[in-house]
Amino acid sequence: MNTLPESPARLDVENISVAYDGEPVLREITFQIPHGARVAVVGPNGAGKSTLFKALVGLLPVRAGKIFIHDLPLGHHLDCVAYLPQREEVDWHFPVTVRDVVLMGRFGHQKWLQHSGRADREVARKSLQQMDIADMADRSISELSGGQQQRVFLARALAQEPHIFLMDEPFTGVDATTQVATLALLDHLRQQKVTVLISTHDLNLAASRFDAVLLLNHRLIAFGEPKLVFTPENLAQAFGSQMLKLPDGTVLVDDCCPPEEEYILKGKVK
Amino acid sequence: MNWLFQPLQYEFMIRGLLASVMVGILCAVMGTYVVLRGMTFLGDAMAHAILPGVAIAFLLHGNLLVGAIIAAVIVALSIGLISKGSTIKEDTAIGILFAAALSLGVALISSIQTYAVDLSHILFGNVLGVSVSDLWLTGGLGLLVLASVALLFKQFLVISFDPILAATLRLPAELLRNVMLVLLALTVVVSLQTVGVGLAAAMLITPAATAYLLTRRLWPMMLVSATIGAVSSLAGLYLSYYFNIVSGSAIVLTATAIFLVVFLFHPRKGILWKRR
Numbered sequence: 001m002n003t004l005p006e007s008p009a010r011l012d013v014e015n016i017s018v019a020y021d022g023e024p025v026l027r028e029i030t031f032q033i034p035h036g037a038r039v040a041v042v043g044p045n046g047a048g049k050s051t052l053f054k055a056l057v058g059l060l061p062v063r064a065g066k067i068f069i070h071d072l073p074l075g076h077h078l079d080c081v082a083y084l085p086q087r088e089e090v091d092w093h094f095p096v097t098v099r100d101v102v103l104m105g106r107f108g109h110q111k112w113l114q115h116s117g118r119a120d121r122e123v124a125r126k127s128l129q130q131m132d133i134a135d136m137a138d139r140s141i142s143e144l145s146g147g148q149q150q151r152v153f154l155a156r157a158l159a160q161e162p163h164i165f166l167m168d169e170p171f172t173g174v175d176a177t178t179q180v181a182t183l184a185l186l187d188h189l190r191q192q193k194v195t196v197l198i199s200t201h202d203l204n205l206a207a208s209r210f211d212a213v214l215l216l217n218h219r220l221i222a223f224g225e226p227k228l229v230f231t232p233e234n235l236a237q238a239f240g241s242q243m244l245k246l247p248d249g250t251v252l253v254d255d256c257c258p259p260e261e262e263y264i265l266k267g268k269v270k
Numbered sequence: 271m272n273w274l275f276q277p278l279q280y281e282f283m284i285r286g287l288l289a290s291v292m293v294g295i296l297c298a299v300m301g302t303y304v305v306l307r308g309m310t311f312l313g314d315a316m317a318h319a320i321l322p323g324v325a326i327a328f329l330l331h332g333n334l335l336v337g338a339i340i341a342a343v344i345v346a347l348s349i350g351l352i353s354k355g356s357t358i359k360e361d362t363a364i365g366i367l368f369a370a371a372l373s374l375g376v377a378l379i380s381s382i383q384t385y386a387v388d389l390s391h392i393l394f395g396n397v398l399g400v401s402v403s404d405l406w407l408t409g410g411l412g413l414l415v416l417a418s419v420a421l422l423f424k425q426f427l428v429i430s431f432d433p434i435l436a437a438t439l440r441l442p443a444e445l446l447r448n449v450m451l452v453l454l455a456l457t458v459v460v461s462l463q464t465v466g467v468g469l470a471a472a473m474l475i476t477p478a479a480t481a482y483l484l485t486r487r488l489w490p491m492m493l494v495s496a497t498i499g500a501v502s503s504l505a506g507l508y509l510s511y512y513f514n515i516v517s518g519s520a521i522v523l524t525a526t527a528i529f530l531v532v533f534l535f536h537p538r539k540g541i542l543w544k545r546r
Contacts (some may be wrong), residue, residue, distance in 0.1 A: 059437040140486035
């Protein structure tokens with residue numbers, strides 16, 4: 001793992017607004033995440049979860065506000081943010097093998113004209129092992145199942161040895177093995193003191209396995225410990241008419257995400 | 271074996287063979303990017319858009335290839351600029367640019383009375399008219415393009431496969447894409463000699479598409495593509511010699527035949543097996 005800079009080791013987002021062509025998707029978002037925390041990013045479809053991640057890796061320009069990583073502006077550290085894209089964002093028919101993809105994670109540690117050396121291959125091998133896909137290293141990515149494909153990209157992100165790891169919907173539409181592998185990876189990353197941000201529709205998961213929840217709907221609605229964030233008021237603000245409050249205090253959120261599912265959050269929000 | 275060596279007694283045939291093989295390899299290598307990045311239309315447009323450069327060079331009594339290179343680089347960079355983010359869709363913009371350049375080229379050429387013969391050479395190539403200096407220029411440009419691809423292999427791989435990773439690695443994606451477009455432009459210019467404006471796109475995509483079916487990694491795909499490009503060029507030129515057909519057509523038809531064989535009979539991906 002890379003050596004951490006002196007204090008403060010954290011991710012600072014100061015009042016950022018991000019827009020595609022016209023209307024801003026994110027407005028005046030401010031939060032601070034201490035290094036090594038595990039944060040769930042939750043909100044309805046189109047709330048700007050992916051947009052937030054893309055701004056954090058520098059893929060989308062920030063229209064206003066600033067992002068600091070360890071007190072330095074975004075872009076200062078070349079390789080310290082890893083991003084797990086949503087599966088449909090990748091061209092799975094591109095002629096690359098599993099090992100090729102994972103080795104790409106090392107490019108940030110190499111000079112411009114340098115090729116992957118023994119140390120890089122060793123890191124790649126360990127990452128493949130960690131994600132339990134070492135035996136598929138020479139397979140073409142097009143031959144893998146959806147869950148295996150996701151694990152390839154997780155392995156690549158691991159090989160980047162990031163300080164901050166962004167995962168866009170890693171639990172959506174994957175098999176149980178991959179879900180388990182992803183959750184195991186989270187514990188591994190916790191040991192390595194990697195900050196993890198995960199966007200998810202699974203509110204139960206967000207409430208049970210994360211240090212903090214970032215509730216988003218174009219604006220930041222709430223950020224903090226899950227039990228403080230998941231209040232009926234906050235959920236109503238985030239999900240609006242997609243939410244149903246039952247007489248016993250249970251809140252139902254019908255979030256019409258692919259695949260269509262219903263998420264029940266019981267007991268947490270009384 | 272006499273049939274193999276007989277054409278080689280003519281110096282213009284040897285020059286033509288050297289030129290076509292170089293072009294075959296070069297087009298096939300850059301073609302892998304064209305196929306993988308879905309730039310077929312762009313490659314075709316670029317080839318046609320070179321015409322005014324050639325015409326102007328002729329009017330000024332300059333070197334036609336140099337005129338073509340200048341035009342090609344201008345076109346490549348304008349396409350890069352247009353696709354950077356405008357209100358018009360990229361393929362629409364390319365279509366407008368390419369039609370305008372082609373018209374300008376034809377207009378300029380039609381103003382030159384004696385150009386009739388040479389126009390067909392530009393449109394369909396004139397591999398037997400390759401001069402020694404053309405050969406040097408082709409070789410030099412070819413080496414430049416191949417060396418750039420070798421040096422920037424890693425960067426080109428990332429911007430082609432995963433623009434998001436390119437962004438997180440802070441690669442200058444736009445600059446790299448423009449470099450790639452310029453390399454593509456130089457390749458197209460070189461290919462004018464053997465297959466001409468009309469068929470340059472075929473030399474870019476057909477060998478690369480065949481190699482795509484046969485390989486599972488980018489580097490081998492380039493090698494296989496280059497081999498197919500070279501073999502098609504050689505075989506095409508012999509066909510052209512013995513059957514007296516236009517060399518550009520013969521080369522492209524050979525490459526297409528190889529593609530069809532692979533497409534039909536490929537053990538895993540061949541459509542003949544899939545039907546069963």
